[in-house]
Amino acid sequence: MRDILLIIGLFCGSFLNILIDRLPKGEDVIWGRSHCDYCKKKLRWYELVPIISYVVQYGRCRRCRKHISFQYPTIEFVTGVAYATLFVLYGRSPILFLSSLLLFSAILVIFIADMKYQIIPDSMLVVSIVAVALCAIALGASTFQLINHGISALAAFAFFFFLWIVTKRRGMGLGDAKLAFVLGLFLGFPKIVEAVYFAFLTGACVGVILMLTGKRSLKSRIAFGPFLILGAVLTIMYGERFMELWQKFI
Numbered sequence: 001m002r003d004i005l006l007i008i009g010l011f012c013g014s015f016l017n018i019l020i021d022r023l024p025k026g027e028d029v030i031w032g033r034s035h036c037d038y039c040k041k042k043l044r045w046y047e048l049v050p051i052i053s054y055v056v057q058y059g060r061c062r063r064c065r066k067h068i069s070f071q072y073p074t075i076e077f078v079t080g081v082a083y084a085t086l087f088v089l090y091g092r093s094p095i096l097f098l099s100s101l102l103l104f105s106a107i108l109v110i111f112i113a114d115m116k117y118q119i120i121p122d123s124m125l126v127v128s129i130v131a132v133a134l135c136a137i138a139l140g141a142s143t144f145q146l147i148n149h150g151i152s153a154l155a156a157f158a159f160f161f162f163l164w165i166v167t168k169r170r171g172m173g174l175g176d177a178k179l180a181f182v183l184g185l186f187l188g189f190p191k192i193v194e195a196v197y198f199a200f201l202t203g204a205c206v207g208v209i210l211m212l213t214g215k216r217s218l219k220s221r222i223a224f225g226p227f228l229i230l231g232a233v234l235t236i237m238y239g240e241r242f243m244e245l246w247q248k249f250i
Protein backbone atom coordinates (compact mmCIF):
# COMPACT_ATOMS: atom_id res chain seq x y z
CA MET A 1 0.00 0.00 0.00
CA ARG A 2 2.88 2.32 0.83
CA ASP A 3 4.35 1.78 -2.64
CA ILE A 4 0.99 2.50 -4.27
CA LEU A 5 0.87 5.81 -2.37
CA LEU A 6 4.37 6.57 -3.69
CA ILE A 7 3.14 6.12 -7.30
CA ILE A 8 -0.04 8.14 -6.64
CA GLY A 9 2.17 10.82 -5.08
CA LEU A 10 4.37 11.00 -8.19
CA PHE A 11 1.32 11.67 -10.39
CA CYS A 12 -0.20 14.12 -7.89
CA GLY A 13 3.18 15.87 -7.81
CA SER A 14 2.90 16.27 -11.56
CA PHE A 15 -0.47 17.98 -11.01
CA LEU A 16 1.00 20.16 -8.23
CA ASN A 17 3.59 21.37 -10.79
CA ILE A 18 0.70 22.47 -12.98
CA LEU A 19 -0.93 24.32 -10.05
CA ILE A 20 2.38 26.01 -9.16
CA ASP A 21 2.83 27.43 -12.66
CA ARG A 22 -0.77 28.16 -13.63
CA LEU A 23 -2.54 29.42 -10.50
CA PRO A 24 -0.36 32.56 -10.11
CA LYS A 25 -1.01 33.44 -13.78
CA GLY A 26 -4.72 32.73 -13.51
CA GLU A 27 -4.52 30.00 -16.19
CA ASP A 28 -6.88 27.07 -16.54
CA VAL A 29 -5.53 24.21 -14.40
CA ILE A 30 -7.83 21.46 -15.69
CA TRP A 31 -8.21 21.98 -19.43
CA GLY A 32 -5.04 23.84 -20.35
CA ARG A 33 -2.52 21.53 -22.03
CA SER A 34 1.02 21.30 -20.65
CA HIS A 35 3.65 22.74 -22.95
CA CYS A 36 7.39 23.38 -23.08
CA ASP A 37 8.35 26.61 -21.25
CA TYR A 38 10.48 27.75 -24.20
CA CYS A 39 9.13 26.64 -27.58
CA LYS A 40 5.50 26.21 -26.35
CA LYS A 41 5.32 22.75 -27.94
CA LYS A 42 2.35 20.87 -26.50
CA LEU A 43 3.41 17.78 -24.56
CA ARG A 44 2.16 14.31 -25.48
CA TRP A 45 0.80 12.03 -22.77
CA TYR A 46 4.01 9.98 -22.63
CA GLU A 47 5.99 13.15 -22.02
CA LEU A 48 3.96 13.71 -18.85
CA VAL A 49 4.85 10.47 -17.05
CA PRO A 50 6.45 11.65 -13.77
CA ILE A 51 10.25 11.47 -13.53
CA ILE A 52 10.53 8.71 -16.18
CA SER A 53 9.82 11.09 -19.08
CA TYR A 54 12.39 13.51 -17.64
CA VAL A 55 15.04 10.77 -17.43
CA VAL A 56 14.26 9.33 -20.90
CA GLN A 57 14.56 12.77 -22.50
CA TYR A 58 17.77 13.52 -20.56
CA GLY A 59 15.98 16.51 -19.01
CA ARG A 60 15.54 18.29 -22.34
CA CYS A 61 12.59 19.27 -24.52
CA ARG A 62 12.21 16.89 -27.49
CA ARG A 63 11.81 19.74 -29.96
CA CYS A 64 13.96 22.69 -28.88
CA ARG A 65 16.45 20.69 -26.74
CA LYS A 66 16.29 23.35 -23.99
CA HIS A 67 16.69 22.11 -20.42
CA ILE A 68 13.43 21.26 -18.66
CA SER A 69 13.30 22.91 -15.22
CA PHE A 70 14.59 20.66 -12.45
CA GLN A 71 11.51 21.81 -10.51
CA TYR A 72 9.28 19.25 -12.28
CA PRO A 73 10.98 15.95 -11.33
CA THR A 74 11.92 17.36 -7.90
CA ILE A 75 8.32 18.23 -6.95
CA GLU A 76 7.13 14.86 -8.30
CA PHE A 77 9.72 12.97 -6.26
CA VAL A 78 9.14 14.98 -3.06
CA THR A 79 5.36 14.51 -3.33
CA GLY A 80 5.71 10.76 -3.92
CA VAL A 81 7.95 10.30 -0.88
CA ALA A 82 5.74 12.58 1.26
CA TYR A 83 2.50 10.74 0.39
CA ALA A 84 4.10 7.38 1.25
CA THR A 85 5.48 8.78 4.52
CA LEU A 86 2.15 10.37 5.49
CA PHE A 87 0.47 7.02 4.86
CA VAL A 88 2.89 5.30 7.25
CA LEU A 89 2.27 8.02 9.87
CA TYR A 90 -1.50 8.57 9.58
CA GLY A 91 -2.80 5.75 7.35
CA ARG A 92 -4.82 4.24 10.19
CA SER A 93 -7.14 7.26 10.39
CA PRO A 94 -8.62 7.95 6.92
CA ILE A 95 -9.73 11.53 7.74
CA LEU A 96 -6.40 12.44 9.33
CA PHE A 97 -4.56 10.89 6.38
CA LEU A 98 -6.67 12.79 3.84
CA SER A 99 -6.20 16.07 5.72
CA SER A 100 -2.43 15.54 5.87
CA LEU A 101 -2.31 14.92 2.09
CA LEU A 102 -4.35 18.07 1.39
CA LEU A 103 -2.34 20.24 3.76
CA PHE A 104 1.01 19.01 2.45
CA SER A 105 -0.02 19.51 -1.19
CA ALA A 106 -1.47 23.00 -0.69
CA ILE A 107 1.50 24.19 1.39
CA LEU A 108 3.99 22.81 -1.17
CA VAL A 109 2.22 24.73 -3.97
CA ILE A 110 2.19 27.92 -1.86
CA PHE A 111 5.89 27.51 -1.02
CA ILE A 112 7.10 27.15 -4.62
CA ALA A 113 4.58 29.55 -6.20
CA ASP A 114 5.54 32.30 -3.75
CA MET A 115 9.25 31.66 -4.31
CA LYS A 116 8.86 31.66 -8.09
CA TYR A 117 6.16 34.28 -8.73
CA GLN A 118 5.77 36.03 -5.34
CA ILE A 119 2.10 35.11 -5.35
CA ILE A 120 0.25 32.97 -2.80
CA PRO A 121 -2.81 31.47 -4.55
CA ASP A 122 -6.03 32.02 -2.54
CA SER A 123 -7.43 28.66 -3.64
CA MET A 124 -4.54 26.83 -1.94
CA LEU A 125 -5.17 28.81 1.27
CA VAL A 126 -8.80 27.64 1.18
CA VAL A 127 -7.68 24.02 0.69
CA SER A 128 -5.33 24.37 3.70
CA ILE A 129 -8.13 25.73 5.90
CA VAL A 130 -10.38 22.80 4.91
CA ALA A 131 -7.49 20.41 5.68
CA VAL A 132 -6.92 21.95 9.13
CA ALA A 133 -10.67 21.73 9.87
CA LEU A 134 -10.69 18.02 8.87
CA CYS A 135 -7.64 17.49 11.06
CA ALA A 136 -9.47 19.09 14.04
CA ILE A 137 -12.46 16.77 13.45
CA ALA A 138 -10.24 13.67 13.16
CA LEU A 139 -8.37 14.50 16.36
CA GLY A 140 -11.55 15.50 18.25
CA ALA A 141 -10.28 18.98 19.20
CA SER A 142 -11.63 20.42 22.46
CA THR A 143 -13.51 23.74 22.70
CA PHE A 144 -10.47 25.25 24.41
CA GLN A 145 -8.22 24.15 21.51
CA LEU A 146 -10.67 25.50 18.93
CA ILE A 147 -10.74 28.91 20.66
CA ASN A 148 -6.95 28.91 21.06
CA HIS A 149 -6.31 28.09 17.40
CA GLY A 150 -9.01 30.52 16.21
CA ILE A 151 -7.54 33.43 18.17
CA SER A 152 -3.99 32.46 17.11
CA ALA A 153 -5.10 32.62 13.47
CA LEU A 154 -6.69 36.06 13.87
CA ALA A 155 -3.74 37.44 15.86
CA ALA A 156 -1.20 36.16 13.31
CA PHE A 157 -3.24 37.68 10.49
CA ALA A 158 -3.54 41.02 12.33
CA PHE A 159 0.22 41.13 12.97
CA PHE A 160 1.17 40.66 9.32
CA PHE A 161 -1.69 42.87 8.12
CA PHE A 162 -0.23 45.60 10.35
CA LEU A 163 3.25 45.02 8.83
CA TRP A 164 1.71 45.16 5.37
CA ILE A 165 0.21 48.58 6.17
CA VAL A 166 3.29 50.11 7.89
CA THR A 167 5.70 48.92 5.18
CA LYS A 168 3.38 50.69 2.72
CA ARG A 169 2.41 47.42 1.10
CA ARG A 170 5.90 46.75 -0.15
CA GLY A 171 7.67 44.72 2.56
CA MET A 172 5.08 42.08 3.26
CA GLY A 173 2.30 41.02 0.96
CA LEU A 174 -1.33 40.56 1.92
CA GLY A 175 -0.77 36.91 0.96
CA ASP A 176 1.71 36.62 3.86
CA ALA A 177 -1.02 37.77 6.27
CA LYS A 178 -3.46 35.20 4.88
CA LEU A 179 -0.82 32.46 5.11
CA ALA A 180 -0.08 33.49 8.72
CA PHE A 181 -3.82 33.05 9.43
CA VAL A 182 -3.69 29.46 8.13
CA LEU A 183 -0.51 28.64 10.08
CA GLY A 184 -1.97 30.18 13.27
CA LEU A 185 -5.07 28.05 12.81
CA PHE A 186 -2.94 24.94 12.40
CA LEU A 187 -0.34 25.54 15.13
CA GLY A 188 -2.23 27.48 17.82
CA PHE A 189 -0.55 29.39 20.66
CA PRO A 190 2.35 29.37 21.61
CA LYS A 191 3.63 27.45 18.55
CA ILE A 192 2.61 30.18 16.10
CA VAL A 193 4.83 32.70 17.96
CA GLU A 194 7.78 30.34 17.64
CA ALA A 195 7.04 29.76 13.94
CA VAL A 196 6.98 33.52 13.23
CA TYR A 197 10.20 33.93 15.23
CA PHE A 198 11.90 31.17 13.20
CA ALA A 199 10.54 32.72 9.99
CA PHE A 200 12.12 36.12 10.71
CA LEU A 201 15.35 34.47 11.86
CA THR A 202 15.79 32.30 8.75
CA GLY A 203 14.51 35.12 6.51
CA ALA A 204 17.10 37.53 7.92
CA CYS A 205 19.92 34.96 7.54
CA VAL A 206 19.05 34.19 3.93
CA GLY A 207 18.58 37.91 3.19
CA VAL A 208 22.06 38.73 4.52
CA ILE A 209 23.63 35.82 2.62
CA LEU A 210 21.95 36.92 -0.64
CA MET A 211 23.15 40.49 -0.14
CA LEU A 212 26.72 39.46 0.73
CA THR A 213 26.92 37.20 -2.31
CA GLY A 214 25.57 40.06 -4.40
CA LYS A 215 22.53 38.14 -5.58
CA ARG A 216 20.08 40.67 -4.11
CA SER A 217 20.29 44.32 -3.07
CA LEU A 218 18.73 45.89 0.03
CA LYS A 219 15.80 47.07 -2.04
CA SER A 220 14.84 43.88 -3.79
CA ARG A 221 11.93 41.97 -2.33
CA ILE A 222 12.23 38.38 -1.19
CA ALA A 223 9.04 36.34 -0.84
CA PHE A 224 8.32 35.79 2.87
CA GLY A 225 5.80 32.95 2.51
CA PRO A 226 8.47 30.22 2.20
CA PHE A 227 10.06 31.44 5.45
CA LEU A 228 6.73 31.33 7.28
CA ILE A 229 6.29 27.74 6.12
CA LEU A 230 9.89 26.90 7.05
CA GLY A 231 9.26 28.45 10.49
CA ALA A 232 6.17 26.28 10.97
CA VAL A 233 8.08 23.13 9.94
CA LEU A 234 10.97 23.96 12.29
CA THR A 235 8.48 24.54 15.12
CA ILE A 236 6.79 21.19 14.54
CA MET A 237 10.16 19.41 14.43
CA TYR A 238 12.19 21.26 17.05
CA GLY A 239 9.71 23.54 18.87
CA GLU A 240 9.60 21.64 22.14
CA ARG A 241 13.37 21.19 22.39
CA PHE A 242 13.78 24.88 21.64
CA MET A 243 11.34 25.80 24.43
CA GLU A 244 13.27 23.63 26.94
CA LEU A 245 16.50 25.37 25.99
CA TRP A 246 14.85 28.77 26.29
CA GLN A 247 13.52 28.01 29.77
CA LYS A 248 17.03 27.16 30.96
CA PHE A 249 18.12 30.69 30.17
CA ILE A 250 15.32 32.55 31.99
Ligand SMILES: [Zn+2]
Residues within 6 Å of the ligand: 036, 037, 038, 039, 040, 041, 061, 062, 063, 064, 065, 066
Ligand atom coordinates in the same frame (compact mmCIF):
# COMPACT_ATOMS: atom_id res chain seq x y z
ZN1 LIG B 1 10.78 23.14 -26.15
